[in-house]
């Protein structure tokens with residue numbers, strides 16, 4: 001398998017192209033460049049390549065090579081006269097990296113030309129040094145520019161992820177957004193996240209774009225790629241996938257891939273991958289982006305898990321608290337949970353934001369929490385309530401509102417608790433608000449509350465048939481109930497809703 005372990009590119013200055021020919025043409029001085037190991041270098045070629053000496057240059061094992069090695073060993077410029085020529089070896093310094101020494105050789109014909117020749121060599125030496133410095137600076141600038149661009153892309157990607165990732169989204173939604181942002185950034189034909197099954201849940205694959213093989217094969221492809229991946233750094237770039245027979249069999253359309261493992265519990269590994277790109281091969285900058293994205297995604301998924309655990313714990317506490325209220329009246333046992341579930345369904349039908357759907361569930365659970373202060377003799381009374389008793393029970397809205405004050409996490413639900421008995425025509429309580437003065441979530445909980453009351457047995461009457469419930473709700477739409485919420489509720493299969501509510505696990509202190 002053609003696998004590349006990614007490293008950041010380091011610019012290496014090769015012999016500056018054209019310099020040797022230029023100097024030879026203008027001065028008659030033959031120049032050869034040498035690497036740090038004393039081997040001659042080709043102009044503009046790879047730093048470690050064996051030289052193809054420019055026309056007129058000295059050969060590899062001649063005095064120029066020997067003089068270059070001496071200059072390298074001593075770390076200073078060398079000069080010699082011999083074999084009808086004068087030579088200088090110039091040490092080019094650390095900034096040049098790939099090229100370490102240049103040797104210039106000039107043929108001499110007589111004593112008079114020696115001084116002139118030395119001065120000419122010295123001038124050529126300055127020119128060569130200047131050109132090497134220039135090339136080094138140019139490459140450093142290009143590398144810095146490339147590095148800056150990569151950093152910008154990485155920061156930009158992480159910034160976008162920070163904007164779109166929210167811990168209250170589903171894990172699939174998080175991964176889908178991660179894949180989409182990554183694909184847009186590195187211009188891959190497809191990106192995919194794969195998480196192996198765990199804790200009774202099956203494996204999950206999220207794909208964005210056109211994956212060049214069946215999504216059902218992602219697990220096997222990922223497993224195979226993970227097997228061939230090194231541990232440090234834990235990533236893989238393969239730009240020749242079809243050279244691997246097994247990979248060619250598993251994913252015949254896969255040409256290029258960059259993959260980073262996603263840690264999963266119990267030592268399992270998932271993966272985030274980008275597949276195929278027209279033109280440019282995948283390289284270290286792409287791997288760096290995938291790795292950064294995977295890291296950000298892993299943190300968000302873990303944060304989401306912790307957020308969910310905390311949320312569940314809070315809901316369990318709220319349910320326990322609420323069941324202690326429901327327990328005061330055996331006829332209304334489970335009422336709060338049913339109102340919460342119905343409210344959430346209505347909100348979901350109305351396509352309210354996810355935050356509001358969760359909030360209305362919480363508010364539904366808590367809507368009657370104020371009845372914790374209502375005497376059981378009133379709550380359990382089988383006959384009609386007297387005026388005093390009615391006033392007492394009406395206080396549960398304010399009592400609940402006050403109970404929840406100071407609990408920051410429940411602040412948003414307080415308003416619904418206070419206003420769930422308001423009516424659109426202003427005849428409700430405790431404020432007598434009208435129409436749009438009543439928040440939509442309070443109107444939803446008010447409707448769910450009435451629906452559950454009508455479909456439950458009460459001390460003074462049995463539950464009403466569903467047809468009668470529908471008629472009652474329609475009769476009070478626009479005066480008591482919000483028309484949009486009514487439309488959402490009556491649009492449901494209410495027989496099925498009642499069956500589901502009845503068969504759900506009960507939470508009760510009784």
Ligand SMILES: [Fe+2]
Pocket residue numbers: 367368396420421449
């Ligand atoms: Fe109530």
